[in-house]
Amino acid sequence: MSTNLVDIVKSAGIVGAGGATFPTHVKIDAEVETVIVNGAECEPLLRVDQQLMTERAADLLVALKAVMDHTKASNGIIGLKKKYVPAIGALRKELVNYPTIKLSIMDNFYPAGDEQTLVYETTGRIVPEGGIPLNVGTLVINVETLLNIYDMMTEEKPVIDKYITLTGCVGRKLTTKVPLGITVREALELAGGPTISDFVIINGGPMMGKIVDIDSYITKGTKGLIVLPKDHYLILSKTRSIRETIKMAGMACMQCSLCTEVCPRHALGHALEPHKLMRIAAYGGTLDNNIDATSAFLCCDCGLCQYACVMDLQPWKFNEILKKELAGKGIKNPHHEQPTKADPFKKDKHFDVHRLISRLGLDEYDKPAPMEKCTKRFTKVNIQLSQHIGAPAQPVVAVGDEVTRGQMIGEIPEGKLSARLFASIDGKVTSVADGKVTIEA
Ligand code: SF4
Numbered sequence: 001m002s003t004n005l006v007d008i009v010k011s012a013g014i015v016g017a018g019g020a021t022f023p024t025h026v027k028i029d030a031e032v033e034t035v036i037v038n039g040a041e042c043e044p045l046l047r048v049d050q051q052l053m054t055e056r057a058a059d060l061l062v063a064l065k066a067v068m069d070h071t072k073a074s075n076g077i078i079g080l081k082k083k084y085v086p087a088i089g090a091l092r093k094e095l096v097n098y099p100t101i102k103l104s105i106m107d108n109f110y111p112a113g114d115e116q117t118l119v120y121e122t123t124g125r126i127v128p129e130g131g132i133p134l135n136v137g138t139l140v141i142n143v144e145t146l147l148n149i150y151d152m153m154t155e156e157k158p159v160i161d162k163y164i165t166l167t168g169c170v171g172r173k174l175t176t177k178v179p180l181g182i183t184v185r186e187a188l189e190l191a192g193g194p195t196i197s198d199f200v201i202i203n204g205g206p207m208m209g210k211i212v213d214i215d216s217y218i219t220k221g222t223k224g225l226i227v228l229p230k231d232h233y234l235i236l237s238k239t240r241s242i243r244e245t246i247k248m249a250g251m252a253c254m255q256c257s258l259c260t261e262v263c264p265r266h267a268l269g270h271a272l273e274p275h276k277l278m279r280i281a282a283y284g285g286t287l288d289n290n291i292d293a294t295s296a297f298l299c300c301d302c303g304l305c306q307y308a309c310v311m312d313l314q315p316w317k318f319n320e321i322l323k324k325e326l327a328g329k330g331i332k333n334p335h336h337e338q339p340t341k342a343d344p345f346k347k348d349k350h351f352d353v354h355r356l357i358s359r360l361g362l363d364e365y366d367k368p369a370p371m372e373k374c375t376k377r378f379t380k381v382n383i384q385l386s387q388h389i390g391a392p393a394q395p396v397v398a399v400g401d402e403v404t405r406g407q408m409i410g411e412i413p414e415g416k417l418s419a420r421l422f423a424s425i426d427g428k429v430t431s432v433a434d435g436k437v438t439i440e441a
Pocket residue numbers: 252253254255256257258259260274275278308309310311312313314315
């Protein structure tokens with residue numbers, strides 16, 4: 001099994017299911033010392049991975065061992081939070097059969113699931129600036145991604161479904177598995193639909209998720225849907241214009257450096273100091289030669305700086321602007337230092353998730369979203385050809401073709417980074433246009 005795991009994963013269209021959507025067959029085509037399972041699920045309100053680790057602990061370990069064997073890793077680590085008590089219990093029961101795999105139990109802080117933070121917390125290694133876990137002999141893989149590998153290894157089931165948490169202002173908060181390509185509206189109906197009329201939907205977690213249309217489609221990167229009132233603080237914050245962000249920086253940034261104090265990348269010793277970049281936002285330039293706009297490339301967009309800021313400013317959004325502008329001028333990240341030690345007070349600076357939830361005004365939504373089996377039969381799906389990092393998949397079906405659930409409908413273009421796509425329901429192809437394949441039962 002281990003010798004051709006890359007082919008198995010490639011044939012199944014597996015991509016990072018935590019939201020990153022990087023094709024997994026490319027990621028695991030490496031040799032590392034340690035494979036780290038990202039079971040942190042640090043975004044508030046999401047409840048997928050913590051439940052999957054409880055319900056499918058044995059399957060997870062089979063897939064993890066297969067990835068370890070393939071990458072010649074001598075050990076495996078599952079990084080998860082202390083509060084995931086049922087998952088810890090379920091995994092510990094199975095771990096007696098896996099002496100080279102251990103748990104690394106973390107406090108409930110954000111962003112514990114940031115790849116570079118997770119590598120440090122579980123191994124003590126620091127990923128270099130602008131680097132990836134592979135640079136320090138590690139590979140980080142998400143819980144659901146591993147289960148997709150297990151399903152392909154044992155049942156030859158490619159990626160056709162997605163686990164998602166449905167929460168916020170919905171009838172009943174739940175976590176379930178749905179076919180790829182159904183609409184956000186259909187998914188929310190499984191949770192009783194939105195309970196308010198003037199709402200906005202976030203795809204992903206409240207911190208890094210993006211606002212989506214109710215008629216958009218579920219993809220391999222969808223991890224959760226959060227329905228919030230249109231005038232909720234978080235929505236107003238996410239929709240604040242760039243102009244407003246910059247104007248507020250000029251008016252209100254008092255250079256207290258609290259944003260830098262909480263920044264997880266700064267804590268790893270990376271040359272990122274958001275408060276200094278805010279001087280550029282505030283003054284449109286600066287006489288301080290020590291401020292290097294290119295350090296914005298080191299920002300992981302976790303958004304924590306905003307919620308540490310008493311003035312509610314948005315260094316992360318300004319960093320996004322800087323990165324876009326620099327990239328537009330053909331400037332690449334010049335920072336590749338390898339820090340030898342992290343901030344000695346890093347642990348004390350961990351930002352507690354409960355505090356974050358309060359700060360975000362999400363206390364009333366921080367409720368369980370239990371796993372439920374979806375029994376609804378869907379009659380139409382729209383499978384987007386581009387739902388992963390890399391080139392869009394190339395359609396291999398035409399209008400009028402009959403397809404069955406699990407049949408390949410999109411292939412990796414020759415020589416490109418991409419991922420295969422599969423029909424998620426039985427039916428007939430009714431359209432291959434606008435970057436998607438439509439299948440109707
Ligand atoms: S952005 Fe906020 S936290 Fe950062 S230096 Fe300015 S006022 Fe302080």
